[in-house]
Amino acid sequence: xxxxxxxxxxxxxxxxxxxxxxxxxxxxxxxxxxxxxxxxxxxxxxxxxxxxxxxxxxxxxxxxxxxxxxxxxxxxxxxxxxxxxxxxxxxxxxxxxxxxxxxxxxxxxxxxxxxxxxxxxxxxxxxxxxxxxxxxxxxxxxxxxxxxxxxxxxxxxxxxxxxxxxxxxxxxxxxxxxxxxxxxxxxxxxxxxxxxxxxxxxxxxxxxxxxxxxxxxxxxxxxxxxxxxxxxxxxxxxxxxxxxxxxxxxxxxxxxxxxxxxxxxxxxxxxxxxxxxxxxxxxxxxxxxxxxxxxxxxxxxxxxxxxxxxxxxxxxxxxxxxxxxxxxxxxxxxxxxxxxxxxxxxxxxxxxxxxxxxxxxxxxxxxxxxxxxxxxxxxxxxxxxxxxxxxxxxxxxxxxxxxxxxxxxxxxxxxxxxx
Numbered sequence: 001x002x003x004x005x006x007x008x009x010x011x012x013x014x015x016x017x018x019x020x021x022x023x024x025x026x027x028x029x030x031x032x033x034x035x036x037x038x039x040x041x042x043x044x045x046x047x048x049x050x051x052x053x054x055x056x057x058x059x060x061x062x063x064x065x066x067x068x069x070x071x072x073x074x075x076x077x078x079x080x081x082x083x084x085x086x087x088x089x090x091x092x093x094x095x096x097x098x099x100x101x102x103x104x105x106x107x108x109x110x111x112x113x114x115x116x117x118x119x120x121x122x123x124x125x126x127x128x129x130x131x132x133x134x135x136x137x138x139x140x141x142x143x144x145x146x147x148x149x150x151x152x153x154x155x156x157x158x159x160x161x162x163x164x165x166x167x168x169x170x171x172x173x174x175x176x177x178x179x180x181x182x183x184x185x186x187x188x189x190x191x192x193x194x195x196x197x198x199x200x201x202x203x204x205x206x207x208x209x210x211x212x213x214x215x216x217x218x219x220x221x222x223x224x225x226x227x228x229x230x231x232x233x234x235x236x237x238x239x240x241x242x243x244x245x246x247x248x249x250x251x252x253x254x255x256x257x258x259x260x261x262x263x264x265x266x267x268x269x270x271x272x273x274x275x276x277x278x279x280x281x282x283x284x285x286x287x288x289x290x291x292x293x294x295x296x297x298x299x300x301x302x303x304x305x306x307x308x309x310x311x312x313x314x315x316x317x318x319x320x321x322x323x324x325x326x327x328x329x330x331x332x333x334x335x336x337x338x339x340x341x342x343x344x345x346x347x348x349x350x351x352x353x354x355x356x357x358x359x360x361x362x363x364x365x366x367x368x369x370x371x372x373x374x375x376x377x378x379x380x381x382x383x384x385x386x387x388x389x390x391x392x393x394x395x396x397x398x399x400x401x402x403x404x405x406x407x408x409x410x411x412x413x414x415x416x417x418x419x
Contacts, residue, residue, distance in 0.1 A: 015142050017044035017124075018411050020155035022131045022145070022341065023162040025055020026071070027380045029113045031161070033081050034074035035404035040413045043120055044155065046145065048130045053113020054106035055163060061188040062217045063293055064105055068096025071105060074400045075112075080119035087111045099292050132353070133342040134158050136376045143376050146341075157411050159403075160359070160367070161380040164336035171317040172209060172332055175324050182214040182333035186221050195225050201328035203237030209317060209324075210333030211245035216294035218331045219243060219301070219309065226308070239328060241309040244320045249298055250276075252289030259284040267302045280393045287390040338382035345369065358383045363396075365403035375410065378403060 019038070021028045024047030032038060045052060064071070072094045077084050084090050093100055093108040117125050133146040136158075143158045166181040180197075184190050198206065206222060208215050219241065226238050248269040253259035256277050263270060271277065271284045278286040290298050300306050314320035324330055338359045343351040350369050351357070359367070359382050366373035380403065381396060389395040 015156045016042075016153040017155045018042040018157065018413070019044075019407060020143070020145060020153075020158045021045045021380075022134070022158060022160050023047065023055070023380075024049075024052040024113070024125070024127075025161070025163055026053075026057060026109060027055075027161040027163070028159070029053045029109060029116055030072065030074055031380055031400050031403070032116055033084075033112055034076050034400045035408075036076055036079035036081060038404060038407060039080065039119055041407075041411055042124075044124055044126065044153075045116075045120065046126045046129045046131050046147075048128070050127055051110060051113060052117045052125055052127070053109040053111070055109070056183075057102050057109060058106040059187045059189060060102040060183075060217075061191065062102055062186050062221065064099045064102060065213045065292060065294060067098055068093040068100040068105065072108070072112075081112075081115055084112065084115055131341050133344060134160075134377070135344040136346070136374065138346050138376070141376065157376055157378065157407065159365075159378040159380050159407075160340055160382055162339045162341070162382055164382065164384065165339045166332060166335075167337050169209070169317075169332055169334045172324070172330060172334075174321075175327075175330055178327065179330045179332050182208075182210070182218040182331055185218045185331050186214075191221075191225070194221070195229060197329050198222070198225055198239055199229055199233065199236060201239040204239055204328035205323070205326060206239045206241050206329045206331070207312075207320070207323055207327040208241065208243045208331045208333055209320075210335075211243060211249050211298065212333055212335065213290060213294045214336075215243060215331075215333035216290065216297045218333050220293070220297055222331070223306070223309065238308075241306075242312050242323060242327075243301060243309065244312045244314050244317065244323065246315055246317070247313075250285040250289040251295055251298070252286065252291040253284040255282045256284055267299070276391050278391055278393045283391075283393075285391055286393055287385055287395075289391075336384055338384075340382060343367075343369075343377070345374070358386075363399070363402060364406045365399055366406065378407070 018041035024045040028045060089107045089111045093105055130148040131145050132148050135144040142154050142156055144152050144154050146152050166183055172179050185194055208219050222241055229238055251268045253262060256273055259271050277284050301309055301311050312320055340353050340359050342353045359379055361367055361379035362373050365378045367377040367379050
């Protein structure tokens with residue numbers, strides 16, 4: 001038997017956190033407030049902005065497309081979140097049974113985010129921190145997060161909650177120099193720029209490409225801005241507004257019976273009683289249909305009841321090329337794409353952040369790479385609802401619960417490791 005002393009195995013440095021959330025907006029805030037038990041782990045939130053909670057909602061000067069209470073339906077007012085019962089800002093939205101101004105929603109989320117940040121402590125929040133890449137190491141069972149300033153930190157598990165963005169649409173590439181994303185048009189911070197552009201149009205038309213909720217929100221903003229300009233600059237030539245739709249819109253109805261009575265040929269897309277009716281609620285186009293103010297504005301536009309605005313049909317955007325050529329400004333409202341950092345797995349690039357492919361996840365929120373769930377990476381509703389699932393209320397309705405259960409199982413609190 002050798003007399004040599006045993007050489008101790010080098011201890012691997014502890015990860016900086018147990019679970020890292022990339023993005024500190026609506027999804028991260030409402031998810032963690034739905035699962036207070038997860039706060040027994042070392043949670044760290046990386047947020048590009050200056051506040052945890054409101055995310056992009058704080059930028060928009062519009063009304064929500066859903067009723068206020070739906071945004072907080074998962075909230076568990078216990079543990080560190082018990083004090084929220086006294087928050088007037090939160091109650092203002094939690095009990096709202098109608099759409100609310102984005103400003104009110106952002107204020108409520110700021111209150112929720114502040115409570116979460118207090119619970120996480122100073123080491124649990126990284127504000128002004130953009131994660132540009134994540135490197136998952138299956139052998140070490142950890143993920144390294146690379147920040148935009150060149151620094152790195154590590155976690156035992158990473159949840160991507162980076163939200164969505166509008167990418168330049170290839171069919172509008174020819175007019176790229178005069179295209180604005182709908183999110184920019186409805187942004188409070190860009191309102192003066194939009195006013196200046198409409199005034200500078202000198203009567204040339206402004207075109208909205210798309211017929212979605214975003215398109216109707218952008219159209220309403222343009223109508224409001226034009227009214228302001230009319231009052232501020234009497235006699236100045238102001239642009240006509242055109243909305244280019246690629247096909248009849250989906251309008252939400254509370255039941256198939258109401259849809260059969262209310263659908264108007266040409267105005268809206270006929271519904272399929274199998275594919276377009278939610279089996280749990282009976283709602284037609286529950287997730288994809290225009291509703292509330294967007295629905296009312298679209299119907300008025302189709303009927304020719306919006307002064308100075310018109311609807312243009314173009315099954316392919318190129319069919320409206322003459323209108324795009326003439327326009328002083330084109331507003332792109334053609335959908336969103338998930339925002340994500342570059343993803344590397346075991347030293348190999350697995351998915352670049354600018355990938356045209358959707359960031360897929362299974363029903364537990366596990367990131368799917370080549371169809372396989374990754375044990376170290378999760379996704380929290382980054383992408384829009386898949387087209388084949390969008391009118392089924394069962395889709396993702398239990399995601400928060402399933403993801404919390406999965407994280408609880410995969411990432412034990414530090415005190416329990418090795419117990």
